[in-house]
Amino acid sequence: MALNAENTTAQNGGSVANEGGCQRFNSMPGNGAQPKTNYCSACAAHKTALCAKLSGEELAEFGALSQHKTFAPGQTLFNEFDEARYYYTVVSGDVRLSRMLDDGRRQITGFKSKGDFIGLGTDGHFSSDAEAINEVVVCQFTVSNMNHSLENFSAVQGRLMEMMQHEVIALQDHMLLLGRKTPVEKIANFLCERAKKYAGVHPEDEMVQEVDVFLPMSRTDVADFLGLTIETVSRTITKLRKAGVIELETAQHVVVKDFEELSMIADGEV
Amino acid sequence: MALNAENTTAQNGGSVANEGGCQRFNSMPGNGAQPKTNYCSACAAHKTALCAKLSGEELAEFGALSQHKTFAPGQTLFNEFDEARYYYTVVSGDVRLSRMLDDGRRQITGFKSKGDFIGLGTDGHFSSDAEAINEVVVCQFTVSNMNHSLENFSAVQGRLMEMMQHEVIALQDHMLLLGRKTPVEKIANFLCERAKKYAGVHPEDEMVQEVDVFLPMSRTDVADFLGLTIETVSRTITKLRKAGVIELETAQHVVVKDFEELSMIADGEV
DNA sequence: CGCTGGATTGATTACCTTCAAGGTTGGTGG
DNA sequence: CCACCAACCTTGAAGGTAATCAATCCAGCG
Numbered sequence: 001m002a003l004n005a006e007n008t009t010a011q012n013g014g015s016v017a018n019e020g021g022c023q024r025f026n027s028m029p030g031n032g033a034q035p036k037t038n039y040c041s042a043c044a045a046h047k048t049a050l051c052a053k054l055s056g057e058e059l060a061e062f063g064a065l066s067q068h069k070t071f072a073p074g075q076t077l078f079n080e081f082d083e084a085r086y087y088y089t090v091v092s093g094d095v096r097l098s099r100m101l102d103d104g105r106r107q108i109t110g111f112k113s114k115g116d117f118i119g120l121g122t123d124g125h126f127s128s129d130a131e132a133i134n135e136v137v138v139c140q141f142t143v144s145n146m147n148h149s150l151e152n153f154s155a156v157q158g159r160l161m162e163m164m165q166h167e168v169i170a171l172q173d174h175m176l177l178l179g180r181k182t183p184v185e186k187i188a189n190f191l192c193e194r195a196k197k198y199a200g201v202h203p204e205d206e207m208v209q210e211v212d213v214f215l216p217m218s219r220t221d222v223a224d225f226l227g228l229t230i231e232t233v234s235r236t237i238t239k240l241r242k243a244g245v246i247e248l249e250t251a252q253h254v255v256v257k258d259f260e261e262l263s264m265i266a267d268g269e270v
Numbered sequence: 271m272a273l274n275a276e277n278t279t280a281q282n283g284g285s286v287a288n289e290g291g292c293q294r295f296n297s298m299p300g301n302g303a304q305p306k307t308n309y310c311s312a313c314a315a316h317k318t319a320l321c322a323k324l325s326g327e328e329l330a331e332f333g334a335l336s337q338h339k340t341f342a343p344g345q346t347l348f349n350e351f352d353e354a355r356y357y358y359t360v361v362s363g364d365v366r367l368s369r370m371l372d373d374g375r376r377q378i379t380g381f382k383s384k385g386d387f388i389g390l391g392t393d394g395h396f397s398s399d400a401e402a403i404n405e406v407v408v409c410q411f412t413v414s415n416m417n418h419s420l421e422n423f424s425a426v427q428g429r430l431m432e433m434m435q436h437e438v439i440a441l442q443d444h445m446l447l448l449g450r451k452t453p454v455e456k457i458a459n460f461l462c463e464r465a466k467k468y469a470g471v472h473p474e475d476e477m478v479q480e481v482d483v484f485l486p487m488s489r490t491d492v493a494d495f496l497g498l499t500i501e502t503v504s505r506t507i508t509k510l511r512k513a514g515v516i517e518l519e520t521a522q523h524v525v526v527k528d529f530e531e532l533s534m535i536a537d538g539e540v
Numbered sequence: 541c542g543c544t545g546g547a548t549t550g551a552t553t554a555c556c557t558t559c560a561a562g563g564t565t566g567g568t569g570g
Numbered sequence: 571c572c573a574c575c576a577a578c579c580t581t582g583a584a585g586g587t588a589a590t591c592a593a594t595c596c597a598g599c600g
Contacts, residue, residue, distance in 0.1 A: 099446045101538045107446040121438030128442060164434045168391030171441040172398060176369045176377040178448035179497030183588075219547060227449030229589060234548050250597090251547060268371045453556080489579060499557060504580050521565090521579060541600105548595065556587085563580070570573080 039063075045091045045139065048115030050163070053155035062153060065145040070137050077118070077130035077138070084126050086140050087119035093136030094216045097128045098224065108225040110170070111217065113198075117160070119146075120167050133216050178227045181268065186226040187236045189266035191246065195256055203263065211256040212249075219251070240265075309333075315361045315409065318385030320433065323425035332423060335415040340407050347388070347400035347408070354396050356410050357389035363406030364486045367398040368494065378495040380440070381487065383468075387430070389416075390437050403486050448497045451538065456496040457506045459536035461516065465526055473533065481526040482519075489521070510535075 040046055040063040041055065054062050068091060071077060077088065080099060095112040109128055112118055118138070121127040141149070149156045177186055195201040195211045215222065223230045237254075240246045245262050247255040256262055264270065310316055310333040311325065324332050338361060341347060347358065350369060365382040379398055382388055388408070391397040411419070419426045447459055465471040465481045485492065493500045507524075510516045515532050517525040526532055534540065 099442060101446070101450065103538055105450040105538065107449040109442045109445055121435055121442055123432070123435045123439065127439045162393070164438070165391060165393045168434070168437060168441065169393065169397045171438065171445065172369060172379045172391055175379050175441065175445060175448060176371070178445060179377040179494075180371060180375040218545095224449075230547080231549085231590080232588060235588090238548075268373055268375065488577095500579080501558085501581085502556060505556095508580075543600085544598090546596085546598105548593105550593075551591085553590070554587105555589085556585105558585075559583085561580105561582075563578100565578080566576090568573100568575085570571105 043091060043139070045089055045115045049089045049139070050117050050156055050159050051089075052115075053159050054153060058153055058155070062149055062156065065149065066139050066141045068137055069140050070135065071132035073132055073134050075132045075136075077132065077136075078126050079129050080126055082126050084119060084122045084124060084143060086142055087117070087122075087146050088130075088138040088140050090114055090116045090118065091137040091139050094133040095130055095136055095138075096133055096217060096221055096225075097130050099128045106224045107227070108221060110174075111221075111225070117163050120164055133221070183226075183228055183232050183236045184239065185266055185268055186228065187222075187233065187240065188245075188262050190222065190226060191254060191256060192259070192263050192266045195259060195262075201259060209257065209259060211259055213254040213256055215252045215254065313361060313409070315359055315385040319359045319409070320387050320426060320429050321359075322385075323429050324423060328423055328425070332419055332426065335419065336409050336411040338407055339410050340405065341402035343402055343404050345402045345406075347402065347406075348396050349399050350396055352396050354389060354392045354394060354413060356412055357387070357392070357416050358400075358408040358410050360384055360386045360388065361407040361409050364403040365400055365406055365408075366403055366487060366491055366495075367400050369398045376494045377497070378491060379444075381491075381495070387433050390434055403491070453496075453498055453502050453506045454509065454535055455538055456498065457492075457503065457510065458515075458532050460492065460496060461524060461526060462529070462533050462536045465529060465532075471529060479527065479529060481529055483524040483526055485522045485524065 040051060040059050043049075046052060051059060051062050066089075071093075077095065078084075078086075090112050092114055095116075095118060096108050097110045097112065097118070098106050098108045100106045111133075112130075118130060119126070150160065151157075177189055181189065191213055194213045194215065196203070199211045199213055201211050217225075219230045219233050222228075223233045226233065228236075237246070237248070240262075241248055245256070245258050245265070247257055249255055310321060310329050313319070316322060321329060321332055336359075341363075347365065348354075348356075360382050362384055365386075365388060366378050367380045367382060367388070368376050368378045370376045381403075382400075388400060389396070420430065421427075447456055451459065461483055464483045464485070466473065469481045469483055471481050487495075489500045489503050492498075493503045496503070498506075507516070507518070510532075511518055515526070515528050515535070517527055519525055
């Protein structure tokens with residue numbers, strides 16, 4: 001597959017990050033290729049992304065090798081076994097990574113959002129499916145550009161190493177959850193993690209009580225993430241609700257009434 | 271903790287790998303520190319280890335920064351949350367990595383053996399417990415030596431990256447197993463993986479029929495690896511035995527009678 | 541307003557866990 | 571050589587829990 005340059009109207013001109021040639025991809029699924037609209041340093045994902053430790057000229061050079069791209073809800077970024085041509089950093093939106101058995105059973109291996117890197121467990125070919133849950137913007141680099149950056153920017157390489165370590169730890173955590181936790185513990189854990197990651201809850205904070213947690217994914221996704229059925233997910237959420245630990249604003253909007261309690265349940269310290 | 275030089279009788283003199291000062295560690299659990307007995311290139315683990323891509327002087331230099339150490343069956347290499355001072359390559363024997371809940375529930379996140387690296391999901395502190403299943407010899411490096419090698423030997427760094435990628439893929443595979451596979455599929459999968467890794471079975475081989483699989487770990491370990499109870503493990507093995515897919519020479523020695531069939535079961539293609 | 545997809549709730553079943561009892565193996569010592 | 575013991579594995583019976591099957595509810599939308 002070749003990269004083919006194409007003219008589009010720039011959404012925002014004069015960006016340093018776009019110097020060095022802003023190529024477009026056209027023949028891909030999710031073909032909403034678009035120039036980056038501002039400096040990488042202003043990118044919503046930058047602070048925690050692969051490029052987090054880069055700044056100034058290095059960041060500009062790195063940015064010139066990448067480009068933003070949009071995927072519609074439900075759209076596929078790539079499938080398992082596809083040859084890995086690109087890696088991605090999520091700029092906005094939510095992506096689910098999953099793996100399937102022939103008969104349709106599915107395990108979601110992770111949800112990726114702003115700042116997260118996609119392409120870690122990749123050895124020439126992708127090891128999972130990747131789909132956009134809602135509208136997703138990613139920052140995309142070709143594998144060769146990625147390798148170039150790894151060789152030339154030790155800060156990128158260092159950050160990648162960090163991210164892989166955290167990924168391994170997260171996967172181990174999730175193995176413990178899948179193999180040994182009860183449905184309540186699984187749901188509680190899931191909500192806690194979301195609260196910590198997206199609602200800025202820090203466990204050491206005293207008096208953390210009421211937290212809004214938004215779930216962009218469907219109950220089916222939650223079930224396939226936690227190794228449960230959709231019915232069990234629903235029933236378990238109801239159980240937590242009736243216990244007063246959470247409330248449901250809508251199905252996707254959970255209000256955690258007692259984070260401390262939820263956290264205890266999540267860790268099996270009932 | 272300081273590295274303290276100490277005299278011991280060399281088991282084998284004149285090794286290039288021992289040049290540059292063969293320091294000993296003394297005050298650690300599993301204190302059977304010992305000089306490496308031969309060139310790294312002759313090490314049983316070398317071909318697939320972190321140092322696989324090194325040779326000649328580089329290998330010698332790398333080897334000088336490491337040393338072998340022996341652990342008795344059941345002995346702890348380290349515990350979760352311990353400050354990570356060392357990384358390890360398994361030279362011989364089997365190590366289990368596990369994670370526990372407060373009430374004793376345990377999930378084994380992996381079995382490590384010859385050539386495997388221990389310390390991947392480590393961010394300053396270890397993310398799991400590590401225990402020797404049988405007598406284990408490891409090649410141990412301090413974190414700082416490891417970092418030194420990563421900076422100076424791109425071959426080491428490249429190999430580490432490969433190993434992390436494979437680790438992530440293996441963990442994802444195992445998540446699918448834990449979350450979505452039935453007990454029979456789990457056991458079949460486990461035996462297949464063992465056959466492929468330790469009995470040299472390559473799936474593409476035609477006529478692979480009878481394979482010896484040795485299980486150094488207990489049924490409890492298998493259960494905690496697969497997210498089952500020990501009884502279910504036992505019953506499921508019995509089921510496969512009665513179906514003629516495997517035979518039991520002893521509890522630890524399984525003879526796979528029909529690898530093809532076992533493999534199908536493992537993948538849910540019943 | 542009715543339709544549709546997703547979420548919840550209900551009833552039943554199957555399977556795995558739990559609790560409990562044998563069986564086997566390997567090591568020790570008389 | 572055999573008895574004894576401990577650890578581990580296997581097998582059995584009973585019970586509980588989550589899966590399955592099925593119906594209802596709800597929100598968004600044409």
